[in-house]
Amino acid sequence: MLEIRWHSRAGQGAVTGAKGLGDVIANTGKEVQAFAFYGSAKRGAAMTAYNRIDDKPIINHEKFMVPDYVLVIDPALVISADITAHEKEETKYIVTTHLSKEDLLKQVPKLEGKKVYTVDCMKISMETIGRAIPNTPMLGALMKVSGMFDIEYFKNAMLKVLSKFPQKIIDANMTAIERAYNEVK
Amino acid sequence: MAEKLELQEVEVWDGNMAFAQAMRQAQIDVVAAYPITPSTPTVHGYAKFLSDGYIDGEFVLVESEHAAMSGCVGAAAAGGRVATATSSQGFALMVEVLYQASGMRLPIVLALVNRALASPLNVNGDHSDMYLGRDAGWIMIDAFNAQEAYDLMLMGFKIAEDLSVRLPVMVNQDGFITSHTAQNVRPLSDEAAYKFIGEYKEVNPMLDFCKPVTYGAQTEEDWHFEFKARQHKALMDSKSVIEKVFEEFKELTSREYSVVESYDMEDAEVAIVALGSTVESAVQAARDLRENEGIKAGVVATRVIRPFPYEEIKETLKNVKAIATLDRSAPGGTLGMLYNEITATLYQGDSKPVINNYIYGLGGRDMTQEDIKEIFRDIKKNADAGTLVTPLQQFSGLRGPKLSFFN
Numbered sequence: 001m002l003e004i005r006w007h008s009r010a011g012q013g014a015v016t017g018a019k020g021l022g023d024v025i026a027n028t029g030k031e032v033q034a035f036a037f038y039g040s041a042k043r044g045a046a047m048t049a050y051n052r053i054d055d056k057p058i059i060n061h062e063k064f065m066v067p068d069y070v071l072v073i074d075p076a077l078v079i080s081a082d083i084t085a086h087e088k089e090e091t092k093y094i095v096t097t098h099l100s101k102e103d104l105l106k107q108v109p110k111l112e113g114k115k116v117y118t119v120d121c122m123k124i125s126m127e128t129i130g131r132a133i134p135n136t137p138m139l140g141a142l143m144k145v146s147g148m149f150d151i152e153y154f155k156n157a158m159l160k161v162l163s164k165f166p167q168k169i170i171d172a173n174m175t176a177i178e179r180a181y182n183e184v185k
Numbered sequence: 186m187a188e189k190l191e192l193q194e195v196e197v198w199d200g201n202m203a204f205a206q207a208m209r210q211a212q213i214d215v216v217a218a219y220p221i222t223p224s225t226p227t228v229h230g231y232a233k234f235l236s237d238g239y240i241d242g243e244f245v246l247v248e249s250e251h252a253a254m255s256g257c258v259g260a261a262a263a264g265g266r267v268a269t270a271t272s273s274q275g276f277a278l279m280v281e282v283l284y285q286a287s288g289m290r291l292p293i294v295l296a297l298v299n300r301a302l303a304s305p306l307n308v309n310g311d312h313s314d315m316y317l318g319r320d321a322g323w324i325m326i327d328a329f330n331a332q333e334a335y336d337l338m339l340m341g342f343k344i345a346e347d348l349s350v351r352l353p354v355m356v357n358q359d360g361f362i363t364s365h366t367a368q369n370v371r372p373l374s375d376e377a378a379y380k381f382i383g384e385y386k387e388v389n390p391m392l393d394f395c396k397p398v399t400y401g402a403q404t405e406e407d408w409h410f411e412f413k414a415r416q417h418k419a420l421m422d423s424k425s426v427i428e429k430v431f432e433e434f435k436e437l438t439s440r441e442y443s444v445v446e447s448y449d450m451e452d453a454e455v456a457i458v459a460l461g462s463t464v465e466s467a468v469q470a471a472r473d474l475r476e477n478e479g480i481k482a483g484v485v486a487t488r489v490i491r492p493f494p495y496e497e498i499k500e501t502l503k504n505v506k507a508i509a510t511l512d513r514s515a516p517g518g519t520l521g522m523l524y525n526e527i528t529a530t531l532y533q534g535d536s537k538p539v540i541n542n543y544i545y546g547l548g549g550r551d552m553t554q555e556d557i558k559e560i561f562r563d564i565k566k567n568a569d570a571g572t573l574v575t576p577l578q579q580f581s582g583l584r585g586p587k588l589s590f591f592n
Contacts, residue, residue: 019367022197026369032197035366038308057369059330059465061362062553 001058004142005067006049007077008135010042014049014073017135021142024149024157025053033058046074046081067091071142073121073134084110094141094184096121096134101185117145119184128176129169136162140177141184151181187212187241189375190234198370200331200363204270204296204356205230207338209240210378211294214265214385217245217256221275222308223360224298228270242266250275254282254293261291262400264390266342270296272360276314277302280321286353287322288416289400292345293353295323296338299461300360301548309549310360312460312513315490316522322416324354324423325490329464331368334358336440339373342382343430350423351388352416357490359461361549373438381437421492444489445497449475453483455564456502458527459511460486463545463552467511470557482561493526499534502527506568507539509560511581513546520578539567545581556582 008014015036022032036049050065052058066086072078072095083093092115097104101118105111119141121134136158143154155174162170198206204227208216220228235244247253253269261267271279276297286293302313319325324344328334337356345354358364373381389398404412424444431442448468450456457467464486471482485501487494502508512521524542531538543560546552563575583590
């Protein structure tokens with residue numbers, strides 16, 4: 001069982017990202033679960049979304065999770081949200097930030113000594129898609145860090161997930177995924 | 186003519202999408218609805234299929250849930266396949282008309298996405314609305330995940346419309362935990378799904394002007410009782426049709442359903458009886474305890490809540506020593522529904538296991554693996570002692586020192 005927790009603001013596409021990832025992974029024959037904490041969250045409110053991935057049907061419906069990956073797609077949430085909740089030693093953090101890793105760790109001491117990767121999904125999505133929708137670039141970064149899929153395979157699979165969008169948006173997302181894959185450190 | 190949707194062998198759908206897709210495939214004549222969280226995406230999804238040309242039927246957006254169910258009653262009496270979806274407060278507003286629908290023997294299908302009832306206001310999942318409807322004379326079926334929501338919605342039409350049943354059916358799923366959680370779902374093709382449900386069979390349609398009929402006549406003490414007795418008999422007898430439909434569905438899909446579901450019960454000493462997504466979570470917790478703590482734990486669930494499956498419950502639970510009945514609804518001054526019904530059923534059997542009651546998960550409170558394991562460990566003490574050594578009723582998952590918010 002692989003477990004992923006997303007930290008996002010409502011409207012940034014964490015739910016869509018989690019479901020898109022689920023779609024891609026289900027196509028490889030694995031079982032997936034994608035869900036979110038909604039409450040009465042309004043656009044801009046901090047929220048969390050979740051993925052579970054396994055070889056056998058997933059029957060655990062608890063919201064509680066000890067994540068293998070924590071994906072932070074809003075730069076401020078690394079400070080204001082409890083992103084290290086229920087972590088384990090192997091938990092890997094991928095954080096959207098314009099800061100270098102050194103500067104980030106200075107500002108966020110709770111990440112000191114942990115497996116932290118940084119990528120500026122905000123800048124990438126603004127420069128490619130033209131809007132602050134950092135979900136697809138974060139998936140590109142996750143592919144690099146996790147080695148889950150070959151990037152070309154993943155991009156192809158995402159074409160299907162994004163097929164309802166105009167070609168221009170699809171192309172921009174492909175560039176965003178590729179850039180985040182290359183830029184995450 | 187509605188267009189067909191090409192579905193993949195495995196789709197990643199949440200429970201609402203599963204409901205909406207099954208409703209699309211059923212080729213419903215009339216859906217009258219007033220959307221409410223967390224069932225909104227069922228209605229939204231259905232409306233989108235309609236506007237995209239995948240549905241031929243009528244879709245009526247009404248001014249309230251009372252009007253939604255009233256519209257369903259009218260359309261069903263007129264002689265068409267009818268369905269709607271709701272949750273919580275919307276369901277509460279429908280209640281008056283639920284009794285009319287069952288009394289008129291109208292095979293309406295209601296997609297009920299379970300949510301807490303106010304006050305305090307809460308949009309999350311518990312079984313308060315499901316429990317509110319349990320005396321309304323409807324067949325009540327419960328799905329534990331998105332795949333089952335899809336399957337049972339398809340089967341719901343076939344059961345309701347069977348000529349020996351002709352009763353409304355509610356298909357339940359957990360708000361958010363199931364309705365907003367995307368999982369692998371293996372759907373049928375549009376053709377196979379519709380062929381399974383079959384053409385709608387009219388019975389005394391009001392639109393047949395050659396044969397005028399009355400629905401909802403007034404009966405006082407002269408005939409009311411006989412009507413209700415016939416209606417109750419039809420509901421009790423529907424079990425054999427439900428089993429037949431489950432069997433036909435298994436032949437088609439290899440997916441197996443029973444009026445009472447049991448997991449790892451062959452040699453179980455302790456069992457949890459529950460509803461909704463908690464059933465699956467409890468199966469995982471039970472297997473974990475068997476492996477790591479040597480507790481012979483099993484899980485039993487009433488797939489069909491009405492008609493209540495007395496005989497199957499008695500049979501399934503005959504060898505256990507202790508049972509925890511889990512109710513996800515505030516009991517309002519008594520023990521939980523499952524406690525009362527399971528205990529009453531087993532009182533008629535030969536074995537007398539120790540039974541207690543847990544209220545849990547109100548307003549969407551997470552039911553964790555650890556919570557469930559704690560319940561199993563609790564009732565293991567009852568099993569070992571052969572008598573009740575735990576409180577008869579407890580609240581699982583309350584914050585603070587144990588039961589401090591209750592005692």
